[in-house]
Amino acid sequence: MAKRDVYDIVDQKYDKKIKREQLIVDAERFKTYDEVFDQQNLDNIFRLMKRKKVKTLECPISTGKEANVYLARTFEEDAAVKIFRTSTSTFGAFLEYIEGDRRFQRIDRSHRGVIYTWARKEFMNLEAMHEEGIRVPAPRSLFRNILVMDYIEYGGKPAPQIRVLDADKDEWVEMWGVVLDTVEKLFLECELVHADLSEYNILYDGAPVFIDVGQSLDLSHPRALDMLDRDLGIISTFFEKKGIKEAKNEAESLKVELLATLEEDEE
Numbered sequence: 001m002a003k004r005d006v007y008d009i010v011d012q013k014y015d016k017k018i019k020r021e022q023l024i025v026d027a028e029r030f031k032t033y034d035e036v037f038d039q040q041n042l043d044n045i046f047r048l049m050k051r052k053k054v055k056t057l058e059c060p061i062s063t064g065k066e067a068n069v070y071l072a073r074t075f076e077e078d079a080a081v082k083i084f085r086t087s088t089s090t091f092g093a094f095l096e097y098i099e100g101d102r103r104f105q106r107i108d109r110s111h112r113g114v115i116y117t118w119a120r121k122e123f124m125n126l127e128a129m130h131e132e133g134i135r136v137p138a139p140r141s142l143f144r145n146i147l148v149m150d151y152i153e154y155g156g157k158p159a160p161q162i163r164v165l166d167a168d169k170d171e172w173v174e175m176w177g178v179v180l181d182t183v184e185k186l187f188l189e190c191e192l193v194h195a196d197l198s199e200y201n202i203l204y205d206g207a208p209v210f211i212d213v214g215q216s217l218d219l220s221h222p223r224a225l226d227m228l229d230r231d232l233g234i235i236s237t238f239f240e241k242k243g244i245k246e247a248k249n250e251a252e253s254l255k256v257e258l259l260a261t262l263e264e265d266e267e
């Protein structure tokens with residue numbers, strides 16, 4: 001796409017950081033490994049290997065607060081493996097998104113149970129979206145807190161988040177159009193709201209790919225419309241900064257249009 005390879009930009013950023021924080025980074029990395037690869041998780045990964053869903057886990061693509069994502073070799077195409085932390089402390093927030101969703105009425109409320117349900121929720125959301133032709137990583141398998149999905153790649157590397165893209169105006173306009181269409185399709189055809197939409201959760205592999213849909217809500221959830229409003233606000237702010245002056249207005253029109261379809265349904 002862009003005139004400059006997006007990875008030049010990404011590399012520059014990391015270079016600066018690495019020089020300054022080399023030692024800390026290494027210590028941190030060890031901590032993360034210890035935390036994620038406890039006996040239980042090793043067993044869980046082994047189970048996916050025995051089921052021939054994963055061959056080897058390669059490098060980490062991302063280490064986040066709630067989950068780590070790894071590149072994995074499989075017997076088919078490479079996969080991305082998202083391992084939800086079972087030691088996460090933000091678990092209270094998870095329940096809020098699960099309860100109120102008609103798909104999850106009876107759940108195991110133990111700590112592990114909630115994390116497993118969360119992973120299952122992301123899997124089911126990906127499945128629903130993928131079935132409707134929305135560009136998300138296709139889900140492949142799930143075991144407890146480990147989700148295996150298609151690996152999204154661009155230029156031989158993990159696809160970048162749109163926030164680091166060096167695109168020109170026309171390319172941003174095109175991406176904005178796709179993002180609006182995707183939000184619309186999610187709502188009308190999947191009856192879902194992303195609920196954490198931002199420039200961090202849209203990857204680019206030649207076109208936008210929505211990711212990170214664990215918190216995505218069914219329209220039956222009482223907070224669904226608040227979340228739609230928030231999603232559109234956040235993402236239109238980003239595109240406005242990229243030079244699309246009409247972004248806010250267009251997001252607002254889409255919201256009005258989507259809300260109107262709900263009222264029609266009630267009549």
Ligand code: ADP
Pocket residue numbers: 061062063064065066067068069080082137149150151152153158159160161200201203211212213
């Ligand atoms: P969280 O934000 O909760 O840590 P995400 O699902 O957003 O989890 O994943 C974190 C990062 O991992 C993403 O921003 C993206 O860079 C990378 N990633 C996630 N899923 C994939 C995938 N299927 N293919 C390639 N990279 C991915």
Ligand code: MN
Pocket residue numbers: 200201212
């Ligand atoms: Mn994310």
